[in-house]
Amino acid sequence: MSAQLFVVATPIGHLDDMTFRAIETLKSVSIIAAEDTRTSAQLLKHFNISTPLTACHDHNESNKIDVLVQRLLKGENMALISDAGTPLISDPGFKLVRAAQEHGIRVIPVPGACAAIAALSTVGLPSDRFSFEGFLSSKASQRLLQLEKLKDETQTLIFYEAPHRILECVKNMADVFGADRPVGFAREITKTFETIRKMTLGELVKFIESDHNQQKGEIVLVVGGATQEKDMEQEKLDQLLTRLLQDLSVKAASQLAADLTGIKKKVAYQRALELTAK
Incomplete structure (x- = not known):
């Protein structure tokens, strides 16, 4: 039996x-x-x-x-x-x-x-939908192709990465996903030198470059999905327009917001109208 x-x-x-x-x-x-x-x-x-x-x-x-x-x-x-x-x-x-x-x-x-779940539960990114991607390719060209396929995914993405590749990997993510994409960095979870931080990919590159100790140990990266990044940009635009509309007309506020953010004036104008209608 x-x-x-x-x-x-x-x-x-x-x-x-x-x-x-x-x-x-x-x-x-x-x-x-x-x-x-x-x-x-x-x-x-x-x-x-x-x-x-x-x-x-x-x-x-x-x-x-x-x-x-x-x-x-x-x-x-x-x-x-x-x-x-x-x-x-x-x-x-x-x-x-x-x-x-x-x-x-x-x-x-x-x-x-489980390191992936432990990281996801502590970095402060949405956990209702996520995808575990494991280790990316050790070859830069292949890794970039993998990231390109994932850049428009809307769920939170979880990666494992080796310490000797972490800096190069995060730089690749910043290039493909954008430096402003939110990321959770979890290193040496439950161990003496545990590090758990949430920032943008651009900030994480600088953080790792400035402290070589962050290139040691077991590392989990929890990357915000594409929609989350867009939501963050929308929130920043709303904050900017709300402030500008206190002193300027809808037309002037939307023009200035477009100049400052690089978005199309038509998009800023439409959003300004929606905010004033609330």
Whole structure:
């Protein structure tokens, strides 16, 4: 009779984020499939978990699936963990989970920490609709093409990025999305040097350039969607027109607003009429 495969989330930094259920699950299973057994061995040691480990990572997952599935089919409960956070989220494990399901094996989530969700919940950008994009290409040309395809997306976008590429990546985002696009920068979440800031992409480029420490550690970028940027521009225009209309006619206020912002006078004029009608 087949056993169960538990997909277990582990801390992304702070060990106190390990759940009681995760600890009990890892103690109860017959074997733990881990992304890096050396990293996971330290975690297990901290929580006095003696369950055997076996490696399951990007380079061996395809070859190891049959062996792991056969153990499950023989009745051995198994847990799947990554180096940190929730497995499969820019980490290996998808092929094993898919194979287990194809063989009728029950896959059970044991929820916990996830860097993408932790960042989204704290940077102050809309979270009702979002898209997790993971890591962009390490090649600049390919990365720019990926960003071009995303620039008109209206939902919040979440990216992971390596520290040695973060500055180049943010510069590319500023070029494609615009320097005024809002972004949340979350680095080393739950760790000693945690940094969580919200600013524009242009400001983030300067922030990273001015402090080399911001080019270290695990980094999540949460970028506002295209509509959010337009909404912000609309709000700024409304504020400007409201102030100008206190002293100027609709025609004069809209002309000055067009000169200051670069938008078409016809657009500014129409908005000025709408504001005065309220």
